[in-house]
Amino acid sequence: MSDKILELRSLKKYGGYAVVLLIGLLLGYFLFNSGTEERYHDRTQETLAVTSYTCSMHPQVSKDKHGKCPMCGMDLVAKNIMSDGTTLGVNQFSMSENALALANVQTTVVGFNDNKDNNGTTMVLSGKITSNDRTNAVQTTLFDGRIDKLDVNFVGEYVKKGDKIGLIYSPEMYLAQDKLLTSASYKDTHQKLYAAARNTLGLWKMTDAQIDEVLKTGKPMMNFPLYADVSGTVTNIMAAEGNYYKQGDPLYKVSNLYTVWAVFDAYENQLPFLKVGQDIIINSSAFKGEPIKAKISFIEPVMDEDKRTVSVRVTLNNKDRKFKPGMFVQGSATVNYKSQQLTVPKSAVLWTGERSVVYVKSNADAPTFEMTQVSLGESVGDSYFILDGLSPGAEVVTNGTFTVDAAAQLQGKKSMMNSREEGNVSSLNLEGTKVLLEIKESPHISKLVHAYFDLKDQLVKSDSKKSSAEALKLQAILGRIDFNHLDESLKADLENFKEYNNAIAVAKGLEEQRVQFKNLSQQMIIIVDKIGGLSKPIYLQHCPMADNNSGANWLSFDSDIKNPYFGDKMLTCGTVARTIQ
Incomplete structure (x- = not known):
């Protein structure tokens, strides 16, 4: 009976604890849940304080409401304005503190490079040892003949002037000796004939002793023995036994x-x-x-x-033969530059073809950045001199630069992959606009021409993969053109252009792409000639050796020849056929 009483008391005790715990949980829910929702709502409102809408392809477009881009018809996307009310610029973008830390993004304040002590900076050049061209010489044959024996067998062998270097069989020399023996029998009556025959052998470097030996033996x-005309170390052997050589042909070089010479390569800057x-x-x-x-x-x-x-x-x-031709060397030269030169670390600079860019931190108190084009001066040590594009005090990204560039691309801002300046809708840099054709103002044709030049440049570089990628970009541009408003002639030309471009996009190799590029270029020439009204001249260039010597044309903004049909094999092969204004 007592055991049951104890068990009953224990149940009452633990049951009371459970009731207290349940009441605590309910109180916590009602006391803290509403505050959490309110704080979450406050943080959300802080992040999305003000919202406007822009186009991923055209950041200059800004609307208060969601809709379509007036330039390309794409859906506008929301962009957040910072909670303090400041709006990011057209090409400015922000990164989270966490992303900056993970990428180890670091910045440096641009300043002047003082050179008060004028001690200078060391410039390192790479080069190699070569022979001194002023001391080079070539051993040649003095008459036609076959080399029966060559005593100079390997590079590095030292040859002294007058040394016997081999034997040559020469029908010409044999006949000259025979003529000497014949004239010798008439020496007393035909003295001049004998003297002429003897002098002929002398002109071929046959010594008096050798001539007398022939006269003595009567054969x-x-x-005929060959003797060295020059002394030196053999650097190249160009002859071989058993081969026939003409007078003046080189046998070896010393x-x-x-x-x-130590020859170094120095870059322009x-x-x-x-x-x-x-x-x-x-x-x-x-x-x-x-x-x-x-x-x-020199x-x-x-x-x-x-x-x-x-x-x-x-x-x-x-003199001690320490330096060997072909040996790699480094040269260190002290550079003295002017004081008060604005410099930027090399790690901050990105290259986009002909242009150099850096990422500038546009807000000292917030992680916002913007790509800026700069003009570089000379390269000294780990820095470049800045000629234009930056001011003292600017804060540039010097570590994690490619990560910052990737963030710019993902946010649709100006970056290495999209560095063209955006401007007037009718400019040549127009992207994705569907407009009605006007003969004197044809922005979509202008964009097509620019994309054609990008394709041409990749063929010049002999890059098949990038050429295919540029052809796909051309397909996208062609897809944005409203063919319904074109005249029938131009519509047919663009349809042909589209067909040739598609062939380049699916081509399996560089050679096939270049074959189709000939057709594409010819069609582009027809289109440009019809449109006219160009803001700058375009050069029609011709290579007579392209397409198995049948010739091919292409267009270029640059009058200098850069051949897309041969690339670096024959980069400058071609001429400017005419200029299209």
């Missing part, structure tokens, strides 16, 4: 390696800091810790168009 020499007579310190991994001090002896006046560099030459004493 012509079948294999060089006097007591002096050599480095040239203002280099001059003949300037000191340069040369280092090589072959002799670490033993830098050589020398002076710049700077080539012509630029290498392929490498876009100029050769800077240094003459080195090489």
